[in-house]
Amino acid sequence: MSVEQQPTGSGAAAILAAGMGSLALGVFAFAGDAVPALGRAFTFWQPTGALSGVTITAIAVWLISWFVLSRRWASRDVRLGPVNAAAFAMLAAALLLTFPPVMDALQGK
Amino acid sequence: MEISYRDMITVLHGMGFGVLFMLAFSGAIGVIYATAVVGPHWPRSKWDNAMFRFYLISMAALAWLATISGAYIIYPWYRAVPPAGTADLSTYPRALLLSNPHTAGWHDVGMEWKEHIAWFTPIAMTMVAYVFIKYGPRLALHRQMRNAVLGFTAVAFFSTAVAGLFGAFLNKYAPVRGGPDIVLMREN
Numbered sequence: 001m002s003v004e005q006q007p008t009g010s011g012a013a014a015i016l017a018a019g020m021g022s023l024a025l026g027v028f029a030f031a032g033d034a035v036p037a038l039g040r041a042f043t044f045w046q047p048t049g050a051l052s053g054v055t056i057t058a059i060a061v062w063l064i065s066w067f068v069l070s071r072r073w074a075s076r077d078v079r080l081g082p083v084n085a086a087a088f089a090m091l092a093a094a095l096l097l098t099f100p101p102v103m104d105a106l107q108g109k
Numbered sequence: 110m111e112i113s114y115r116d117m118i119t120v121l122h123g124m125g126f127g128v129l130f131m132l133a134f135s136g137a138i139g140v141i142y143a144t145a146v147v148g149p150h151w152p153r154s155k156w157d158n159a160m161f162r163f164y165l166i167s168m169a170a171l172a173w174l175a176t177i178s179g180a181y182i183i184y185p186w187y188r189a190v191p192p193a194g195t196a197d198l199s200t201y202p203r204a205l206l207l208s209n210p211h212t213a214g215w216h217d218v219g220m221e222w223k224e225h226i227a228w229f230t231p232i233a234m235t236m237v238a239y240v241f242i243k244y245g246p247r248l249a250l251h252r253q254m255r256n257a258v259l260g261f262t263a264v265a266f267f268s269t270a271v272a273g274l275f276g277a278f279l280n281k282y283a284p285v286r287g288g289p290d291i292v293l294m295r296e297n
Contacts, residue, residue: 006247008254011240015257018236022229029225047185051224055180062232080253087257091229091264098225100218 009073012083017069019087021062026094028054034107110296114288115186119280122183126175127273130230133168134266140164141241141259144249158245165238172231172265179227179272186285187220202283215282219275227272233265 032039032050042053096102112120140161191201198205206216237258241248248255 005250006244008251010243011251011254011257014236014239014243015254015261018232018261021232025225025228025232045181047188048181049188051180051184054225055228058228059232080251080257084253084257084260088260091261094229095226095264098222100221103221 007073007075007077008080009076009078010070012078012080013066013069013073015080015087016083017062017066019090020065021058022094023090024061025054025058026097028058030097030103030106033103110294111290111292113286113290115183115285117291118178119183119285122175122178123273123276123280126171126178127269127276130168130171130175131266131269131273133164133171134262134269137165137168137237137262138259141237141248141255141262144246145252145255148249150246162238162242162245165234165241169231169234169238172234172269175269176227176231179276180224183285184224186287187279187283200287202279202285205283206279212282215275215279219279223272223275223279226268229268230265230272233261233268237262237265 028042032042032054039050042050042057044056045052097106186202188203189201191198191204195201195204198208203216203220206212206220240254240258244251244254248258
Protein backbone atom coordinates (compact mmCIF):
# COMPACT_ATOMS: atom_id res chain seq x y z
CA MET A 1 0.00 0.00 0.00
CA SER A 2 1.29 3.48 -0.78
CA VAL A 3 1.72 5.63 2.27
CA GLU A 4 1.97 9.41 2.26
CA GLN A 5 1.90 11.95 5.07
CA GLN A 6 -1.45 13.32 6.23
CA PRO A 7 -2.08 16.35 8.51
CA THR A 8 -2.52 15.41 12.17
CA GLY A 9 -5.47 17.78 12.70
CA SER A 10 -8.29 15.26 12.20
CA GLY A 11 -6.73 12.77 14.62
CA ALA A 12 -5.95 15.50 17.16
CA ALA A 13 -9.56 16.72 17.00
CA ALA A 14 -10.90 13.21 17.63
CA ILE A 15 -8.50 12.61 20.54
CA LEU A 16 -9.15 15.96 22.26
CA ALA A 17 -12.92 15.67 21.75
CA ALA A 18 -12.89 12.18 23.33
CA GLY A 19 -11.17 13.71 26.36
CA MET A 20 -13.68 16.57 26.49
CA GLY A 21 -16.66 14.22 26.20
CA SER A 22 -15.28 12.02 28.97
CA LEU A 23 -14.70 15.02 31.24
CA ALA A 24 -18.23 16.28 30.53
CA LEU A 25 -19.55 12.87 31.60
CA GLY A 26 -17.55 12.99 34.85
CA VAL A 27 -18.53 16.58 35.67
CA PHE A 28 -22.23 16.02 34.91
CA ALA A 29 -22.29 12.76 36.89
CA PHE A 30 -20.72 14.52 39.88
CA ALA A 31 -22.94 17.61 39.56
CA GLY A 32 -26.09 15.52 39.26
CA ASP A 33 -25.14 13.63 42.42
CA ALA A 34 -24.06 16.70 44.42
CA VAL A 35 -26.88 19.10 43.51
CA PRO A 36 -30.39 17.59 43.77
CA ALA A 37 -31.91 20.27 41.50
CA LEU A 38 -29.40 19.35 38.77
CA GLY A 39 -30.12 15.66 39.33
CA ARG A 40 -33.80 16.38 38.66
CA ALA A 41 -32.94 18.53 35.63
CA PHE A 42 -30.86 15.67 34.20
CA THR A 43 -33.84 13.32 34.45
CA PHE A 44 -34.71 13.38 30.75
CA TRP A 45 -36.37 9.96 30.96
CA GLN A 46 -37.87 8.90 34.28
CA PRO A 47 -37.12 5.12 34.16
CA THR A 48 -33.36 5.75 33.86
CA GLY A 49 -33.36 8.85 36.09
CA ALA A 50 -30.52 11.38 36.06
CA LEU A 51 -28.27 8.96 34.13
CA SER A 52 -30.32 9.73 31.00
CA GLY A 53 -29.56 13.45 31.05
CA VAL A 54 -25.96 13.00 32.19
CA THR A 55 -25.13 10.65 29.31
CA ILE A 56 -27.13 12.41 26.58
CA THR A 57 -25.67 15.82 27.49
CA ALA A 58 -22.12 14.44 27.71
CA ILE A 59 -22.46 12.77 24.30
CA ALA A 60 -23.78 16.05 22.87
CA VAL A 61 -20.71 17.87 24.29
CA TRP A 62 -18.42 15.20 22.81
CA LEU A 63 -19.95 15.27 19.32
CA ILE A 64 -20.24 19.07 19.13
CA SER A 65 -16.65 19.59 20.31
CA TRP A 66 -15.46 16.94 17.81
CA PHE A 67 -17.34 18.69 14.99
CA VAL A 68 -16.01 22.15 15.90
CA LEU A 69 -12.40 20.97 16.38
CA SER A 70 -12.51 18.98 13.13
CA ARG A 71 -13.65 22.03 11.18
CA ARG A 72 -10.84 24.08 12.63
CA TRP A 73 -8.02 21.53 12.45
CA ALA A 74 -8.83 19.15 9.56
CA SER A 75 -6.27 20.51 7.11
CA ARG A 76 -3.65 21.55 9.68
CA ASP A 77 -0.76 19.87 11.40
CA VAL A 78 -1.46 20.11 15.11
CA ARG A 79 1.18 19.38 17.77
CA LEU A 80 0.04 16.16 19.37
CA GLY A 81 2.01 16.41 22.63
CA PRO A 82 -0.18 19.11 24.22
CA VAL A 83 -3.33 17.53 22.74
CA ASN A 84 -2.50 14.13 24.26
CA ALA A 85 -1.59 15.70 27.61
CA ALA A 86 -4.89 17.60 27.76
CA ALA A 87 -6.95 14.61 26.60
CA PHE A 88 -5.43 12.22 29.16
CA ALA A 89 -5.66 14.80 31.96
CA MET A 90 -9.38 15.19 31.20
CA LEU A 91 -9.82 11.43 31.00
CA ALA A 92 -8.08 10.93 34.37
CA ALA A 93 -10.22 13.65 36.00
CA ALA A 94 -13.33 12.05 34.52
CA LEU A 95 -12.40 8.61 35.87
CA LEU A 96 -11.89 10.10 39.35
CA LEU A 97 -15.14 12.08 39.24
CA THR A 98 -17.18 8.96 38.46
CA PHE A 99 -15.58 6.91 41.27
CA PRO A 100 -18.15 6.98 44.12
CA PRO A 101 -15.66 7.30 47.04
CA VAL A 102 -14.09 10.34 45.32
CA MET A 103 -17.56 11.77 44.57
CA ASP A 104 -18.49 11.38 48.24
CA ALA A 105 -15.18 12.81 49.52
CA LEU A 106 -15.56 15.92 47.30
CA GLN A 107 -19.06 16.42 48.74
CA GLY A 108 -17.80 15.97 52.31
CA LYS A 109 -19.94 12.86 52.87
CA MET B 110 -35.25 -25.38 30.82
CA GLU B 111 -36.60 -21.85 31.09
CA ILE B 112 -35.27 -18.33 31.43
CA SER B 113 -37.14 -15.14 32.24
CA TYR B 114 -37.27 -12.40 29.61
CA ARG B 115 -35.27 -9.98 31.78
CA ASP B 116 -32.66 -12.64 32.54
CA MET B 117 -32.26 -13.27 28.82
CA ILE B 118 -31.80 -9.57 27.99
CA THR B 119 -29.27 -9.28 30.86
CA VAL B 120 -27.33 -12.25 29.47
CA LEU B 121 -27.38 -10.68 26.00
CA HIS B 122 -26.10 -7.39 27.46
CA GLY B 123 -23.29 -8.94 29.51
CA MET B 124 -22.32 -12.16 27.77
CA GLY B 125 -23.35 -11.18 24.26
CA PHE B 126 -22.18 -7.60 23.79
CA GLY B 127 -19.86 -7.14 26.79
CA VAL B 128 -17.85 -10.36 26.73
CA LEU B 129 -17.55 -10.36 22.94
CA PHE B 130 -16.15 -6.84 23.20
CA MET B 131 -13.65 -7.90 25.89
CA LEU B 132 -12.53 -10.84 23.78
CA ALA B 133 -11.83 -8.51 20.86
CA PHE B 134 -9.46 -6.30 22.85
CA SER B 135 -6.27 -8.30 22.49
CA GLY B 136 -6.72 -8.32 18.71
CA ALA B 137 -7.18 -4.54 18.60
CA ILE B 138 -4.14 -3.84 20.79
CA GLY B 139 -2.07 -6.32 18.73
CA VAL B 140 -2.88 -4.80 15.36
CA ILE B 141 -2.46 -1.17 16.50
CA TYR B 142 0.88 -2.13 18.07
CA ALA B 143 1.88 -3.95 14.88
CA THR B 144 1.69 -0.66 12.96
CA ALA B 145 4.46 0.59 15.26
CA VAL B 146 6.66 -2.51 14.99
CA VAL B 147 6.29 -3.25 11.28
CA GLY B 148 5.95 0.37 10.14
CA PRO B 149 3.75 2.16 7.64
CA HIS B 150 3.58 -0.81 5.26
CA TRP B 151 1.40 -2.80 7.66
CA PRO B 152 -1.34 -3.97 7.06
CA ARG B 153 0.27 -5.26 3.86
CA SER B 154 -2.82 -5.22 1.66
CA LYS B 155 -5.97 -3.17 1.25
CA TRP B 156 -7.96 -6.28 2.20
CA ASP B 157 -6.11 -6.62 5.55
CA ASN B 158 -6.64 -2.93 6.21
CA ALA B 159 -10.35 -3.17 5.36
CA MET B 160 -10.74 -6.19 7.64
CA PHE B 161 -9.17 -4.37 10.58
CA ARG B 162 -11.37 -1.34 9.95
CA PHE B 163 -14.39 -3.64 10.09
CA TYR B 164 -13.00 -5.21 13.29
CA LEU B 165 -12.67 -1.83 15.05
CA ILE B 166 -16.08 -0.61 13.84
CA SER B 167 -17.60 -3.85 15.20
CA MET B 168 -15.88 -3.25 18.54
CA ALA B 169 -17.27 0.29 18.73
CA ALA B 170 -20.75 -1.00 17.77
CA LEU B 171 -20.58 -3.70 20.47
CA ALA B 172 -19.53 -1.06 23.02
CA TRP B 173 -22.52 1.14 22.12
CA LEU B 174 -24.92 -1.83 22.19
CA ALA B 175 -23.66 -3.00 25.59
CA THR B 176 -23.82 0.49 27.11
CA ILE B 177 -27.18 1.57 25.69
CA SER B 178 -28.87 -1.77 26.49
CA GLY B 179 -27.49 -1.56 30.02
CA ALA B 180 -28.56 2.03 30.67
CA TYR B 181 -31.88 2.12 28.86
CA ILE B 182 -33.27 -1.40 29.12
CA ILE B 183 -31.78 -3.17 32.16
CA TYR B 184 -31.08 -0.22 34.48
CA PRO B 185 -34.78 0.84 34.62
CA TRP B 186 -35.66 -2.72 35.76
CA TYR B 187 -32.84 -2.59 38.31
CA ARG B 188 -33.87 0.75 39.85
CA ALA B 189 -37.66 0.23 39.81
CA VAL B 190 -39.22 1.45 43.08
CA PRO B 191 -41.35 -1.16 44.90
CA PRO B 192 -44.87 -0.14 46.00
CA ALA B 193 -45.10 0.81 49.69
CA GLY B 194 -45.32 -2.22 51.96
CA THR B 195 -43.76 -4.67 49.49
CA ALA B 196 -42.18 -7.48 51.52
CA ASP B 197 -40.70 -9.53 48.69
CA LEU B 198 -38.04 -7.35 47.04
CA SER B 199 -36.67 -10.07 44.77
CA THR B 200 -37.89 -8.27 41.63
CA TYR B 201 -36.56 -4.88 42.82
CA PRO B 202 -32.75 -5.37 42.79
CA ARG B 203 -31.76 -1.86 43.92
CA ALA B 204 -34.21 -1.87 46.81
CA LEU B 205 -33.15 -5.41 47.72
CA LEU B 206 -29.46 -4.43 47.93
CA LEU B 207 -30.17 -1.26 49.94
CA SER B 208 -32.41 -3.13 52.40
CA ASN B 209 -29.38 -4.83 53.93
CA PRO B 210 -26.29 -2.92 55.17
CA HIS B 211 -24.12 -5.91 54.16
CA THR B 212 -25.16 -5.59 50.51
CA ALA B 213 -25.83 -1.83 50.22
CA GLY B 214 -22.25 -1.22 49.06
CA TRP B 215 -22.87 -3.25 45.92
CA HIS B 216 -25.25 -0.48 44.89
CA ASP B 217 -23.54 2.55 46.48
CA VAL B 218 -20.14 1.74 44.99
CA GLY B 219 -20.70 -1.01 42.41
CA MET B 220 -23.72 0.19 40.47
CA GLU B 221 -23.00 3.90 41.00
CA TRP B 222 -19.54 3.41 39.42
CA LYS B 223 -20.64 0.93 36.75
CA GLU B 224 -23.48 3.10 35.42
CA HIS B 225 -21.06 5.95 34.63
CA ILE B 226 -17.68 4.38 33.88
CA ALA B 227 -19.16 2.12 31.19
CA TRP B 228 -19.80 5.17 29.00
CA PHE B 229 -16.09 5.91 28.56
CA THR B 230 -15.77 2.75 26.46
CA PRO B 231 -17.96 3.64 23.45
CA ILE B 232 -16.57 7.19 23.38
CA ALA B 233 -12.99 5.89 23.42
CA MET B 234 -13.56 3.07 20.91
CA THR B 235 -15.43 5.33 18.46
CA MET B 236 -12.42 7.67 18.52
CA VAL B 237 -10.01 4.73 18.09
CA ALA B 238 -11.97 3.33 15.13
CA TYR B 239 -12.21 6.77 13.51
CA VAL B 240 -8.47 7.49 13.86
CA PHE B 241 -7.51 4.08 12.47
CA ILE B 242 -9.91 4.46 9.52
CA LYS B 243 -8.65 7.98 8.83
CA TYR B 244 -4.94 7.21 9.08
CA GLY B 245 -4.62 3.42 8.72
CA PRO B 246 -0.98 2.46 8.10
CA ARG B 247 0.01 6.14 8.41
CA LEU B 248 -0.42 5.75 12.18
CA ALA B 249 3.12 4.37 12.09
CA LEU B 250 4.29 7.86 11.06
CA HIS B 251 2.54 9.54 14.02
CA ARG B 252 3.92 7.99 17.18
CA GLN B 253 2.07 10.31 19.58
CA MET B 254 -1.24 9.71 17.83
CA ARG B 255 -0.67 5.96 18.05
CA ASN B 256 0.16 6.30 21.75
CA ALA B 257 -3.11 8.20 22.33
CA VAL B 258 -5.06 5.51 20.48
CA LEU B 259 -3.40 2.75 22.55
CA GLY B 260 -3.98 4.72 25.76
CA PHE B 261 -7.68 5.23 25.09
CA THR B 262 -8.01 1.56 24.11
CA ALA B 263 -6.46 0.59 27.45
CA VAL B 264 -8.86 2.89 29.34
CA ALA B 265 -11.77 1.37 27.40
CA PHE B 266 -10.57 -2.08 28.50
CA PHE B 267 -10.34 -0.96 32.14
CA SER B 268 -13.80 0.67 32.03
CA THR B 269 -15.36 -2.43 30.50
CA ALA B 270 -13.62 -4.66 33.04
CA VAL B 271 -14.96 -2.58 35.96
CA ALA B 272 -18.47 -2.50 34.51
CA GLY B 273 -18.41 -6.22 33.72
CA LEU B 274 -17.01 -7.26 37.09
CA PHE B 275 -19.57 -5.26 39.06
CA GLY B 276 -22.29 -6.40 36.69
CA ALA B 277 -21.46 -10.02 37.46
CA PHE B 278 -21.42 -9.43 41.23
CA LEU B 279 -24.61 -7.36 41.19
CA ASN B 280 -26.37 -10.06 39.23
CA LYS B 281 -25.22 -12.58 41.83
CA TYR B 282 -26.54 -10.67 44.85
CA ALA B 283 -29.60 -9.08 43.23
CA PRO B 284 -30.41 -10.54 39.81
CA VAL B 285 -32.64 -8.65 37.42
CA ARG B 286 -35.54 -11.05 36.96
CA GLY B 287 -39.11 -10.95 35.70
CA GLY B 288 -41.21 -10.82 32.58
CA PRO B 289 -42.58 -13.82 30.72
CA ASP B 290 -40.70 -17.12 30.94
CA ILE B 291 -39.02 -18.29 27.77
CA VAL B 292 -38.75 -22.05 27.26
CA LEU B 293 -35.31 -22.91 25.91
CA MET B 294 -35.72 -26.70 25.97
CA ARG B 295 -38.54 -29.03 26.92
CA GLU B 296 -37.66 -32.00 29.13
CA ASN B 297 -39.74 -35.17 29.06
